[in-house]
Every structure is written in C-alpha cells, then in structure tokens.
Amino acid sequence: MSGAAALVSTLARIGAGDRDSLKMLYDATSAKLFGVILRILLERGEAEDVLQEVYITIWRKAAEFDPTRASPITWMVTIARNRAIDRLRARGSRPTTTLDAAAEVRDAAPTADVAIDAVNEALRVNAALATLDPRHAAIIRSAYFEGLTYEAMSEREGVPIGTLKSWVRRGLMRMRTVLES
Amino acid sequence: MTELDNLPEGSDAALALDFALGALDGSTMRSVELRLRSDPVFAREVARWQEQLGPLSGEVAGVAAPDTVWAAVDRELFRAAPPRVPAAQSIWATLAIWRAVAIGATGVAAIALGLLVSRPGAAPVAPPGALLAASMASTDSGKAVLITATYDPTRGAVILTPAAADASHGLTPELWVIVGKDAPKSLGVIDLKDPQAHRIPAALRARMNSGATLAISLEPAGGSPTGAPTGPVVAAGKLATI
Numbered sequence: 001m002s003g004a005a006a007l008v009s010t011l012a013r014i015g016a017g018d019r020d021s022l023k024m025l026y027d028a029t030s031a032k033l034f035g036v037i038l039r040i041l042l043e044r045g046e047a048e049d050v051l052q053e054v055y056i057t058i059w060r061k062a063a064e065f066d067p068t069r070a071s072p073i074t075w076m077v078t079i080a081r082n083r084a085i086d087r088l089r090a091r092g093s094r095p096t097t098t099l100d101a102a103a104e105v106r107d108a109a110p111t112a113d114v115a116i117d118a119v120n121e122a123l124r125v126n127a128a129l130a131t132l133d134p135r136h137a138a139i140i141r142s143a144y145f146e147g148l149t150y151e152a153m154s155e156r157e158g159v160p161i162g163t164l165k166s167w168v169r170r171g172l173m174r175m176r177t178v179l180e181s
Numbered sequence: 182m183t184e185l186d187n188l189p190e191g192s193d194a195a196l197a198l199d200f201a202l203g204a205l206d207g208s209t210m211r212s213v214e215l216r217l218r219s220d221p222v223f224a225r226e227v228a229r230w231q232e233q234l235g236p237l238s239g240e241v242a243g244v245a246a247p248d249t250v251w252a253a254v255d256r257e258l259f260r261a262a263p264p265r266v267p268a269a270q271s272i273w274a275t276l277a278i279w280r281a282v283a284i285g286a287t288g289v290a291a292i293a294l295g296l297l298v299s300r301p302g303a304a305p306v307a308p309p310g311a312l313l314a315a316s317m318a319s320t321d322s323g324k325a326v327l328i329t330a331t332y333d334p335t336r337g338a339v340i341l342t343p344a345a346a347d348a349s350h351g352l353t354p355e356l357w358v359i360v361g362k363d364a365p366k367s368l369g370v371i372d373l374k375d376p377q378a379h380r381i382p383a384a385l386r387a388r389m390n391s392g393a394t395l396a397i398s399l400e401p402a403g404g405s406p407t408g409a410p411t412g413p414v415v416a417a418g419k420l421a422t423i
Contacts, residue, residue: 125239149206
C-alpha cells in the first residue's frame with residue numbers, strides 16, 4: 001500500500017473513532033506538520049500549541065475527509081497551515097528572532113516517511129513553478145511557506161499590492177495550465 | 182479560466198485562490214471559512230487550488246515535535262480532564278460563550294425551551310446587529326436540548342452549537358427557518374458533529390428575526406430533493422434576542 005493509501009485508511013479508521021489510529025497518524029505525520037507550522041510561526045512554543053490543535057481538529061473532522069476530493073497529506077497540511085496562519089494573523093507580526101529561528105528550522109530533521117510519496121508531486125510542482133517569472137515564483141513561495149498577507153509581502157518587496165496580486169494569480173493559473181497539460 | 186489573463190479583483194475565483202494560498206488578512210479569512218461551509222461550488226474551487234499547492238509542502242523539512250504535544254492531544258481527547266478552551270484565535274474562539282449557553286441550557290432544557298417559545302406579547306424586533314439565539318430541543322420528548330443556534334446578523338451566519346450528540350446515520354441534517362405561516366425555507370444542510378457557523382443566504386436574512394422558528398430535519402444526502410422538509414423534524418426552537 002502506498003503512503004497515501006495507508007493514510008486514507010488510517011483517516012477512515014480515525015473517522016470511525018479509533019484512537020490507536022490517531023496515534024499512528026500522529027507518529028507518521030506530526031514531524032511534517034510541525035515543520036510546516038514552524039516555518040510559518042517560527043516560534044516553537046506557539047507552533048507546539050498549534051500542532052496540538054491540528055491533531056484535535058483532525059480527530060474531529062476525519063469522518064469528513066473525502067479521498068476523492070483531496071489527498072490525505074494535503075488535507076492535513078491545509079488544516080495545519082490554516083491554523084498557523086490564523087495564529088500568525090492574531091499575533092499581528094512575526095517575532096524579532098526571525099533569522100535565528102529560521103536557521104533552526106532549516107537545520108531540522110529529515111522529511112518524514114509519509115512525505116516520500118509527495119516527492120514526485122513536489123518535483124512536478126517545482127517544475128511548474130520554474131516555468132514562471134522568477135519573481136512571481138518567489139512571491140508564491142513566500143505566501144505559501146511563510147503565510148504572509150499580500151499587504152505584508154507588498155511592504156517587504158516594495159511592490160504595489162495590485163501588481164503583486166497580479167503576479168501571484170497569473171503565476172498560479174499558469175502553473176495550473178502546466179500541471180494539467 | 183484557462184486564459185492567463187488576470188482573475189478579476191473581487192471575483193470568487195480570485196478569492197478562492199487567495200484563500201488557498203493563505204494571503205488574506207484575518208477577518209477576510211474567517212469570512213471565507215464561513216462561506217466554505219455553505220457554498221460547495223466555491224469550496225471545490227478552493228480545494229482545487231489547495232491540491233495544486235499542496236505538493237509544495239513536500240519541500241518543508243520535518244521537525245520532530247516534543248512528546249508533550251502528543252501527551253496534550255491524548256489528554257484533551259481521551260482522558261477525563263477538565264475541558265480546555267482552545268487557544269486558537271480562529272472563529273471558533275468566539276464560540277466559547279455559546280458553548281456555555283448550550284451547556285447551561287442542557288440542564289434546564291424543558292424550562293429554557295418553554296421560556297423561549299412562550300415568551301408572551303408581540304414579537305420584539307431585534308435591534309440591528311443584535312444576536313438571536315434558539316435552543317433547539319429534540320422533538321423526541323424527554324431528550325435534552327439538541328443544539329443551540331445563535332444568529333449573528335453582522336456575519337449573516339448561524340452558529341450551531343450541539344449540546345448533545347445525535348446519531349443521524351446516513352441522513353443529512355438540514356436547517357430551516359419558518360416565519361409565521363410561511364412554508365419552511367431551507368438554510369442549507371449542516372453538520373451537527375462540530376460547532377460551526379453556517380452562512381445564511383442573503384435573501385433569507387430578513388427572516389431571521391425574533392419569533393422565527395429554526396428547525397432541523399433529516400434529509401437524504403445532499404439535502405431535501407423537493408425544497409421542502411421531507412424527513413423527520415428532529416429539533417426545533419424559536420429565535421429570541423439574547
């Protein structure tokens with residue numbers, strides 16, 4: 001069974017209320033989700049709180065997961081990103097320790113096993129990103145990995161918001177065309 | 182859509198993309214979260230962008246989380262510890278108060294419902310923006326309050342807070358509003374498993390006034406095929422200003 005198929009059946013068992021399966025899922029995916037959350041929040045304590053909320057949300061929503069609509073890892077990463085971004089917005093700004101914390105994140109443990117399936121997908125997406133204007137690709141990456149608003153990115157990059165939105169939207173639509181061709 | 186022209190600012194297509202990317206400000210994100218629950222077409226478009234972007238997360242290195250995180254998840258979900266209010270600043274944070282209302286209502290279900298339903302005199306008109314709540318008791322007599330529905334006019338959403346778990350296997354709960362002798366108007370299918378805000382179609386918001394009845398019926402998957410309730414009504418209660 002592929003990693004993704006195993007995750008689908010684990011989520012189905014969690015949806016049916018199987019506690020052991022939640023622990024299995026946690027062991028298989030928590031490093032990945034923690035990495036995603038930490039990249040957005042940079043602050044460990046907060047990231048740990050959010051990670052906890054994410055698995056509680058997964059337990060409660062597992063029965064709603066529809067494998068025909070989403071891949072399991074994307075579904076979980078989406079929950080993690082949304083929670084982390086929520087927290088980031090509530091905080092209003094990033095901590096001042098940005099650079100140190102970011103370095104710590106980069107030096108962290110290797111990718112979890114379940115992500116191996118995702119590697120090919122990631123390569124395809126990267127290939128699609130590589131067809132874009134490098135500035136557009138960079139902005140899309142910033143938004144995705146750092147959870148920044150258009151406003152924050154506009155300030156940081158010194159590019160008007162309207163221009164930035166245009167880059168991002170056109171870039172993502174071009175990516176879609178490349179990925180679907 | 183396949184053209185590389187820009188998505189028009191303010192369009193649903195642009196909003197779906199911006200939300201999936203995570204580039205919106207906090208309040209816009211929350212309003213989109215509400216909408217996702219009642220607009221399946223829009224939710225599909227968001228999911229499509231999320232699937233497109235999802236593989237990017239493969240680039241993020243995993244970081245082992247400390248054991249205390251699992252211990253906290255385990256404690257919160259499976260151990261008999263006092264419930265902890267989640268610290269998230271999401272829309273659910275504001276639900277704590279309604280949860281408290283629901284818990285309070287459970288103990289005195291019959292009395293609470295009686296008060297809400299039999300409040301005498303002309304139906305008071307709620308001031309603009311006032312919250313309205315209905316404790317929706319199970320229509321199976323003897324059961325506790327099933328759900329507390331709080332209507333927030335500023336959001337145009339009903340926040341549903343289940344007070345007791347309900348097994349409605351294979352059927353989909355659908356929410357209705359009934360004003361006077363009008364036929365019930367569907368407010369869409371809902372999910373009773375989780376506290377949530379359910380967006381009310383703009384055209385129906387005028388009906389959400391003190392004295393209107395909210396009801397939940399059990400319908401086939403996808404909701405009533407006829408536009409009127411076809412299944413059993415499992416809960417009903419009147420809106421009252423709180």
